[in-house]
Amino acid sequence: xxxxxxxxxxxxxxxxxxxxxxxxxxxTVLPFVYIIAGSFATEAELTARSFFIWPETFTTTSYEYIFxxxxxxxxxxxxxxxxxxxxxICLFFTFSMAYPLSRKNLLGRNLIMNLVVFSMLFSGxxxxxxxxxxxxxxxxxxxxxxxxLAINPFNLIIVKTFFQNIPxxxxxxxxxxxxxxxxxxxxxxxxxxxxxxATFALFYAVAIWNDFFSALLYINDNTxxxxxxxxxxxxxxxxxxxxxxATNASNYVEPPEQSLKLxxxxxxxxxxxxxxxxxxxxxxxxxxxGSVKG
Amino acid sequence: MASVNTERSKxxxxxxxxxxxxxxxxQRLKRDKWLYVLLLPGVLYFLIFKYAPMWGIVIxxxxxxxxxxxxxxxxxxxxxxxxxxxNPDFFRLLRNTGILAxxxxxxxxxxxxxxxxxxxxxxxxxxKRTVQTMIYVPHFMSWVxxxxxxxxxxxxxxxxxxxxxxxxxxxxxxFLSAPEWFRPLIMGQIIWKETxxxxxxxxxxxxxxxxxxxxxxxxxxxxxFRRLWHVTLPAVRSTIIVLLILRLGNxxxxxxxxxxxxxxxxxxxxxxxxxxxxxxxGIQQGAFxxxxxxxxxxxxVGIILVLGANKLAKKVGQEGIF
Numbered sequence: 001x002x003x004x005x006x007x008x009x010x011x012x013x014x015x016x017x018x019x020x021x022x023x024x025x026x027x028t029v030l031p032f033v034y035i036i037a038g039s040f041a042t043e044a045e046l047t048a049r050s051f052f053i054w055p056e057t058f059t060t061t062s063y064e065y066i067f068x069x070x071x072x073x074x075x076x077x078x079x080x081x082x083x084x085x086x087x088x089i090c091l092f093f094t095f096s097m098a099y100p101l102s103r104k105n106l107l108g109r110n111l112i113m114n115l116v117v118f119s120m121l122f123s124g125x126x127x128x129x130x131x132x133x134x135x136x137x138x139x140x141x142x143x144x145x146x147x148x149l150a151i152n153p154f155n156l157i158i159v160k161t162f163f164q165n166i167p168x169x170x171x172x173x174x175x176x177x178x179x180x181x182x183x184x185x186x187x188x189x190x191x192x193x194x195x196x197x198a199t200f201a202l203f204y205a206v207a208i209w210n211d212f213f214s215a216l217l218y219i220n221d222n223t224x225x226x227x228x229x230x231x232x233x234x235x236x237x238x239x240x241x242x243x244x245x246a247t248n249a250s251n252y253v254e255p256p257e258q259s260l261k262l263x264x265x266x267x268x269x270x271x272x273x274x275x276x277x278x279x280x281x282x283x284x285x286x287x288x289x290g291s292v293k294g
Numbered sequence: 295m296a297s298v299n300t301e302r303s304k305x306x307x308x309x310x311x312x313x314x315x316x317x318x319x320x321q322r323l324k325r326d327k328w329l330y331v332l333l334l335p336g337v338l339y340f341l342i343f344k345y346a347p348m349w350g351i352v353i354x355x356x357x358x359x360x361x362x363x364x365x366x367x368x369x370x371x372x373x374x375x376x377x378x379x380x381n382p383d384f385f386r387l388l389r390n391t392g393i394l395a396x397x398x399x400x401x402x403x404x405x406x407x408x409x410x411x412x413x414x415x416x417x418x419x420x421x422k423r424t425v426q427t428m429i430y431v432p433h434f435m436s437w438v439x440x441x442x443x444x445x446x447x448x449x450x451x452x453x454x455x456x457x458x459x460x461x462x463x464x465x466x467x468x469f470l471s472a473p474e475w476f477r478p479l480i481m482g483q484i485i486w487k488e489t490x491x492x493x494x495x496x497x498x499x500x501x502x503x504x505x506x507x508x509x510x511x512x513x514x515x516x517x518x519f520r521r522l523w524h525v526t527l528p529a530v531r532s533t534i535i536v537l538l539i540l541r542l543g544n545x546x547x548x549x550x551x552x553x554x555x556x557x558x559x560x561x562x563x564x565x566x567x568x569x570x571x572x573x574x575x576g577i578q579q580g581a582f583x584x585x586x587x588x589x590x591x592x593x594x595v596g597i598i599l600v601l602g603a604n605k606l607a608k609k610v611g612q613e614g615i616f
Contacts, residue, residue: 010518017415024409025428028490031443032431034454050457097336100329107322112337119340122597124347125589126569127576131353132346150339181328210436213551217577228438235442236555258452265442272434 032269039063039262046258062263072230076267078142079227083209083271086146090204091197093150094159099185101156102163120153126217133218144218145226149208155200162196163189202275209271227268235261354587374587383571391567394480394548401481403541406492407534411526413493414500429490440487441555444479445470471560480556484549495537496530503529535607542603546592568592 033053038046039062041055066072100106101113123129129148138144166189174184190197212228219225225233317325354374356367378384409429416422432440447455448469460466469475503526511521550569557565566574568588576585 017412021412021425025425028429029431051454093335093339096332100333106326106329107319119344122593124350125593126572127582127586127589128347128350131350148343151336185332206434212436212438228436231438231442235445269439
């Protein structure tokens with residue numbers, strides 16, 4: 001109530017603050033708006049107008065083109081596949097490790113926790129990790145894009161903290177009813193942690209979808225590129241072309257170059273944009289759990 | 295078997311008493327065997343993907359040959375480290391990494407704090423939430439997408455920013471390959487991508503400030519900025535310190551992906567940092583031992599920085615992270 005009594009300069013500040021924050025918000029999303037608008041515009045409009053948020057003539061030519069190419073659809077499918085499989089694997093590894101570690105009377109718990117924390121401070125580095133992945137025979141395998149990311153230590157600690165806050169009595173009553181430890185984990189703990197599962201499913205999905213580094217290191221075969229690497233090749237290096245030169249040689253039509261690039265960016269971003277509203281709802285909770293000291 | 299069963303039944307009926315700790319270690323292992331089964335995939339993950347590479351560090355002290363393996367390769371002691379320190383690249387990398395890290399601390403680190411303080415002053419909740427939703431978005435984009443967007447906007451062939459520049463000045467600037475524009479672009483990207491997300495943790499800290507403190511300050515006649523200085527900032531101080539420690543610990547970890555994506559043959563002189571150097575020399579040129587030595591140097595300096603910053607925080611009366 002007292003906060004309402006504001007003096008003159010306070011009001012000026014409020015108005016100023018209101019406007020500045022609005023501008024910051026708009027600046028943040030403006031590039032995305034342009035990319036989306038531009039991807040639906042004609043090449044002529046993109047050349048004529050340098051910046052717009054709504055195309056004059058609406059066309060889906062770029063999208064039709066990129067989805068007609070094998071290169072793009074293949075890498076999109078690779079990304080979708082590794083994201084779906086990878087998320088399930090990451091969740092399984094993280095939650096199944098976090099649950100035992102949440103039990104204060106587990107023998108060896110401190111040792112394992114120290115190993116986890118140490119791995120956050122010190123790592124073998126890029127080359128030794130590459131050698132391990134290579135010696136496991138994972139080079140040019142989709143597993144190389146999933147397994148090295150299976151547990152994010154930060155996520156592990158947050159999930160562990162979450163399990164610690166579940167009342168112990170729950171487990172004990174389940175045990176009395178004859179439930180095994182794995183049964184408790186599967187039938188009681190996982191259903192109880194649905195919101196947390198959702199949060200981390202989204203975090204892992206975003207991480208795998210966005211991961212460019214692993215593919216750069218471990219995937220040499222360009223037919224196995226996820227969409228992020230293709231994006232880099234097309235836009236930043238201008239090296240890869242979407243056209244399947246061999247098949248299109250006779251009736252090759254030059255695709256609209258600039259709006260094509262924009263459309264590729266939109267499609268590579270789209271899954272995250274779809275996931276975002278769900279993420280928005282859950283991550284506040286996830287972050288809150290994280291701020292509780294483990 | 296019978297004794298085990300009675301033991302188990304006792305555990306079942308006991309609640310959080312000290313009783314359980316009377317078990318021998320073997321009994322505890324046996325009691326929790328299914329928990330260890332659950333633990334197994336995770337532990338294997340850490341051993342294979344985190345600890346096995348640590349063993350691989352020994353090749354920094356060898357002339358590693360993939361054909362001979364770690365066991366068969368020749369040991370050369372610290373010669374790769376000495377080579378690296380004598381190489382002119384060393385100072386270039388140190389300078390580039392150091393400058394980016396300093397710019398990061400000066401420009402990027404305070405940005406989320408300031409933005410969170412501004413958001414915290416907003417009274418209209420719906421407006422606040424709308425702004426938050428907008429500024430979180432870039433955090434979820436990959437560096438490839440951010441770099442692509444940068445290329446699309448800053449390119450000299452029709453990029454919107456360059457059209458704007460040439461409209462006002464009559465000539466275009468080659469932002470993407472001019473060495474002097476590399477650092478501003480890197481800073482701009484990280485501020486644009488992560489500032490909004492960085493406010494999450496500060497807003498949580500600000501939300502936990504006791505409202506009575508503000509009321510007391512108002513009664514004492516404190517104006518808006520005095521309240522900010524004497525109530526709000528002390529409340530988020532420990533959060534700031536913790537994040538500063540983490541930041542200092544990552545001093546040399548200038549984001550590999552971001553810099554790799556923004557560097558090219560023309561700006562390499564200012565763009566090369568330890569991580570990208572390890573990649574170019576190690577993976578692309580195959581100098582495994584040498585680049586592992588570079589990576590190890592980086593990791594060790596990094597760990598010293600974290601522990602040092604943490605100790606410093608404790609000395610000035612803060613909690614620290616360990």
